[in-house]
Amino acid sequence: MEKDEKILIICIDRDDDLGRKTGIETPIIGREVNLKSAMELGLADPEESDMNCILGGIKLYDRLIAEKREVEIVTLGGSEEVGVVSDMIIAEKLDNVLERIEATRAIVVSDGADDEFILPLIQSRIPIDSVHRVVVRQSERLESAFYLIKQTLLDPRFSRSTLIPAGLVSLIYAVSIIFGHPEWATVSIFAFIGIYLLFLGVGLGDLMQNFFSAVKESFYGGKITFVTYIAALIIALVGTVQGGVGTWNYYVLHYSELPGYLLLFMVFLNESIWWYTGAGVLSWCGRMINMYLDRGAYWRHWASPLIILAFGLMMWGGSESVRLILEGSSGEGVRLLIFSIMGAVLISIIGVWISQSIKNYYSEDDQIEKDII
Template sequence: MSTLVVCLHRGDPLPGGDPPVVGREAVESLVTAVGVDDPEDSRVNCLLEGLRVAEDIDDATVAVIAGTGDAVTADRQVARQTEDLVAELDPDSAVVVVDSAEDERLVPIIESRITVDAVDRVVVRQARDIESTYYLLKQFLADEQLRKTVLVPLGAALLAFPILLFVSDSPTVALGAIAAAAGLSLLYKGLGIGTYIARMPGQIREAMYAGQVSLVTYVVAAGLALVGFFAGALSVSGIEAGEVGSVIVGMRFAYDAVPWLTMAALAASAGRLLDEFIRNDDIGTAYVNLPFVAIAVGLAVRGFSAYFLERSGIFPPAEIPAMEFGPLTFDGLLLSSGTHLALFILGSIFISLVGVRIAAYVSDNDVDIGIEERSS
């Protein structure tokens, strides 16, 4: 198994001849020429490392590939020299030796033309930490996306801190505001909100041109959700949190907001379900089951919130009024808070089971229709 040990360089021309330089004797002569020309040149260490690696590997040939000029010209020279070496020596694999992060960027060019088993990066021992840090910083500053992602928020935070400190006269407030802004920025990037917002105009335009029902139902769902939040906020506006506790305030908000939020979820899911039906696509079980899930969750949340409100005395116990059905008379029934909660839970479970059954039925019919269409 033959191995090609490649010393990569991009930059100034090599003294003593045109690349590629092939063979141990030729590389040793090049080491002498480069060392005499500039004893501090890091290429000396790279060439010596290439000779050492080739000596440790059986049936290995050491070669030096170099590119000069601008980035495109240098990369093309490296690619051409690699192809010439592969055609001449026909090696089974290669080991690449580099002495800088800039030269290491040439490795993909080698990998595209021959299998690379290893990449050996040479750093002078006395300056290993400094040089590594230097190349990392250089690579970081050369990446425009990283600069925008890290340096711009950092600079904005450093500028905002003295301004907030001057306005609020409190380091705690200034640090808190900067931390909140940093948290929102991280959530914005991490959740991909920017990408979603960028795609939203196109999706809305496509939905309008395609006549999708879901566009209208989404607007209706957003309106119902706003009504729900407003109804919940209005119901707790007259309650003092210090008297009943924040948990009870939250339960009262949920009790009045959940019906509207459930209707919002139903409107959104119904629109998507109608779109799938209009397009004559296979209606997925998730689309069919989603309205039932929304109702079941709404019932469960309203039941638990009613339980807490009844236990705290905000609501009176639930009561089934007296009714008459001809000769039959029902005197009414006072439900305890636990029984009331159990009815809500049983109702939510029943509705979710109905949704699962209907979704399975629709899915089975879609499969049967697809099989009939393929057989015909």
Template sequence: MCLDRSDGIARAADASPPVVGWDAVRSLVIDVGLADPEDSSVNCLLETLRVARDLQEDGEEPTVALVTGGPDAVGAGRSIAAQIEAIRDAHAVDSAIIVTDSAEDERFVPVIESRLSVDSVDRVVVRQARDIESTYYLLKQFLGDEELRQTTLVPLGLALIVFPILLATMGPVVAVASLTAVFGLFLLYKGLGVDVYVSTVPAGVRDALYSGQVSVVTYVVGAGLALIGVFAGLLGVSGLESQEGVFEPAMRFVFDSVPWLAMAALAASTGRLLDEAIHDEPLPTAALNLPFGVIALGLIVRGFAAYFLQRSGVIDHSAVPPVDVGVVSVEAFVLSPLQRLAVFVVAGVVVSLVGVRAAARFAGAPEPAEATD
């Protein structure tokens, strides 16, 4: 008796269970094999026929049958029980040899045992599993790919070499932490596509130099200004009298570095804008608005950093000197932290609005279509 809990064999061959008889089961093998040659149920049916043939050679008269279940456990159990009772009444059988192809099918053997005496359970195991074979060929293909070897095996080999050295010199905690950090950086490097971007940088720089783009020079200037900004921020943090906590040193770093970082971004965006103008191409709105956006963002970020530092007493209050212009005379006064923040925010918004206005005025617009007669 071939036991199929899922009813996949009967549905594949469009047969109504139970299927009883040597010829009926043998014909079922062809139908199931043509429907899905990779299905292990074909081997289960063939094993059922083989066991019946061996019993015939021993002088017995076995009955070959297929019983199937259903999609859910309760329905499958009831369906198998009804088919067993029908086979028992029609063919006068009192014992069975169960043939299955999975442990899931064997869970329903007790249903058969409650109605027939089960002599044995024969589980079919396919000798050559496709997953194992596919894994072998995938590993062989992987080891034959030079790029995959360099990006996977080389870092793994270096990690296995460095880990015992760190373990012997610095202890297990430092070794594990260092190795985990390196693997994390490597995964981010590959996952974010940084390697692809880095590989295209030399070709892009070479093409830019040959084509005479101004942005190459401005990008170098921007990188230098950015380094100055980082250095200025670190100097500001090192000059703090008290460096307890993280927030205050971070705000000091932002306050000192933002002007330089904004100038770096301004230099880079200006170079791109000049390239567009030199090549007589319509100036895109984004390229025109970017310098103003950089200045506005720098003003607002520096204003918020100054607010926190002024409230904590790290920097002095901002004093406005006296102004005397004709009949207008303004005495000197000191800005509170909130007033100072408001000035920076308003200045940033004004610069941003000026950028939007300038982009709308000077951006390249499509030429009007010529009128046709």
């Protein structure tokens, strides 16, 4: 730095502790006024770190004055609502200060990592030569760690993937204790962790997030899909309950001769798959209605319901055939599997043929309109 350049020492109080605890408004320009403000803040709250920040700025000011440099000191306060609101307030105050003080360089004084978050904001208005952190030595690492933890917890991706599972695990354990069966907690927690890992591995979590995003958009957009999506969700829940009831009834009747848990899963799938299929078709109906009203290319999706039906048929036939094989009826199970696969393929072919025929029909209409024009 050249000695004829004016240096502006900027003390940052991002959460405006000075204003909230003493009533002093920022910006505060000048050594004596800043020293008085720091003393008032220290009397109001002796443990306040922003007092150390201002005093550190004053000490730096005195040192530069002793070196015969042209320097000024200012304290900028933001808002208790730390973030966009406080940063906009600091930016506006800094612009006003720079209009009054013709500074060419700046030194930023802060009391921790939280205040230094706005360095790019300051640097976009005036070059920064140095950042001087003034923190009580015993609390420097603690404050930085607290800031890092706070920012991590505020990250939506981290909170959704970590805090929600941790909260559910704690809730499962608490419920098990309340009902007097702590041994359930271990089994339930491991089951939950297993299901959660499967969701992450298969990508079902993203599918569910996309589904709820679509429901939200359809609600705010006033579309019929909001009703059909909710109805499809209810049908899927009913199907899950139906599958659970059917599985329990089967277990009660055949618990002494069960070959394994695979059979129970096949029973559950067999009891619930048509409910899931109906939910998928209903969701498709809502989308088709919206696309028709929006004059979209709805003809491209006519194969979807038949493909959903084909999928449901294969899953039903596959689960039923596995159940028959596990019960000892291998021949009947294999025949059912073959017929269900053949039926699913036939339904899929019909769906693709219908979709292609409708596509060709609309393509011909478009060509006729172009020829007329």
